Amino acid sequence: MFTGARTANDFADTPVGDDELTAVWELARWAPTAGNTQPLRVLYVHPGAGRERLVEHMNEGNRHKTRSAPAVAVLARDTRFHEHVPVLLPFKPELKDVFAADDALRAETATFNATLQAGYFILAVRARGLAAGPMAGFDAAGVDATFFPDGRYRSILVVNIGHPGENPWFGRLPRLDLDDVLQWV
Amino acid sequence: MFTGARTANDFADTPVGDDELTAVWELARWAPTAGNTQPLRVLYVHPGAGRERLVEHMNEGNRHKTRSAPAVAVLARDTRFHEHVPVLLPFKPELKDVFAADDALRAETATFNATLQAGYFILAVRARGLAAGPMAGFDAAGVDATFFPDGRYRSILVVNIGHPGENPWFGRLPRLDLDDVLQWV
Numbered sequence: 001m002f003t004g005a006r007t008a009n010d011f012a013d014t015p016v017g018d019d020e021l022t023a024v025w026e027l028a029r030w031a032p033t034a035g036n037t038q039p040l041r042v043l044y045v046h047p048g049a050g051r052e053r054l055v056e057h058m059n060e061g062n063r064h065k066t067r068s069a070p071a072v073a074v075l076a077r078d079t080r081f082h083e084h085v086p087v088l089l090p091f092k093p094e095l096k097d098v099f100a101a102d103d104a105l106r107a108e109t110a111t112f113n114a115t116l117q118a119g120y121f122i123l124a125v126r127a128r129g130l131a132a133g134p135m136a137g138f139d140a141a142g143v144d145a146t147f148f149p150d151g152r153y154r155s156i157l158v159v160n161i162g163h164p165g166e167n168p169w170f171g172r173l174p175r176l177d178l179d180d181v182l183q184w185v
Numbered sequence: 186m187f188t189g190a191r192t193a194n195d196f197a198d199t200p201v202g203d204d205e206l207t208a209v210w211e212l213a214r215w216a217p218t219a220g221n222t223q224p225l226r227v228l229y230v231h232p233g234a235g236r237e238r239l240v241e242h243m244n245e246g247n248r249h250k251t252r253s254a255p256a257v258a259v260l261a262r263d264t265r266f267h268e269h270v271p272v273l274l275p276f277k278p279e280l281k282d283v284f285a286a287d288d289a290l291r292a293e294t295a296t297f298n299a300t301l302q303a304g305y306f307i308l309a310v311r312a313r314g315l316a317a318g319p320m321a322g323f324d325a326a327g328v329d330a331t332f333f334p335d336g337r338y339r340s341i342l343v344v345n346i347g348h349p350g351e352n353p354w355f356g357r358l359p360r361l362d363l364d365d366v367l368q369w370v
Contacts, residue, residue: 022363025366036358044370119300175215180269185228
């Protein structure tokens with residue numbers, strides 16, 4: 001899952017069923033978030049008219065990949081995630097009001113934890129035997145206006161999903177040396 | 186790894202070796218980042234004087250856990266990650282200068298991708314058979330002044346790591362219903 005898979009840039013024509021996409025979330029949802037806030041939301045965009053509307057907002061270099069992917073997920077943060085706090089953190093329901101009263105804390109919590117969850121999501125795609133092609137290159141304001149017009153959700157990442165094609169991988173790019181990343185005290 | 190593990194709040198006394206901690210990173214490093222930027226840095230804090238300095242900056246409720254954990258990782262973003270671009274993205278070395286010239290883009294890229302990598306890191310701890318206790322409750326400015334005094338790295342998350350203890354788990358908290366998270370178009 002970590003060392004065998006790579007970011008996919010081409011997929012087989014094999015469809016990805018809605019049940020497979022639901023199963024991805026059924027894994028990813030269990031990994032931890034601060035205060036169990038779970039601010040990530042997932043919009044799956046089927047091929048067809050919806051997909052074409054999404055492609056319009058992708059950067060040029062990502063359009064073909066997005067158009068041809070069997071499945072595409074738009075990952076977004078819920079700016080009003082705190083409404084769920086009384087259910088998700090039943091021993092501390094007052095945290096809902098703390099978030100409601102502090103816009104900066106609410107935004108920071110949503111962004112940080114939704115991004116953590118995006119990491120979990122990408123690995124969950126792989127854990128389900130699928131290939132993931134995450135893309136940060138898109139017009140988020142355009143995507144949000146198109147798919148989340150009430151302003152509650154804000155897109156953070158688009159992930160193409162499919163079964164690996166004949167030649168899906170670029171050569172693997174280098175990773176930093178351990179000494180560039182790890183320190184010890 | 187997703188469904189069996191939970192956030193650990195108590196650990197066995199069994200030590201965690203530096204080789205095990207290195208092995209965690211050797212998994213996590215392979216998961217993808219935008220432009221292969223890899224901005225996450227990891228500081229492992231051994232028990233002893235260094236650990237006590239870290240504990241001082243943890244929120245009250247996290248101090249005992251942090252003190253007693255066999256291993257602790259401070260995850261940070263490298264604000265000058267772009268210096269590695271020519272090595273990490275050899276077909277587009279000029280991206281280094283794009284980041285150098287745009288402070289907002291550089292900060293956003295570091296924060297987003299380091300946070301994605303924090304998600305990978307937590308799952309890599311689990312994939313290595315260890316338990317992870319991630320904590321957002323700490324004084325980041327204090328941690329940075331103590332461990333990263335030159336200002337280059339900025340802490341984003343502290344993760345306790347160990348082998349699970351006798352009673353490490355709180356009861357599992359609920360997850361959002363699928364309908365609260367998934368949408369389809």
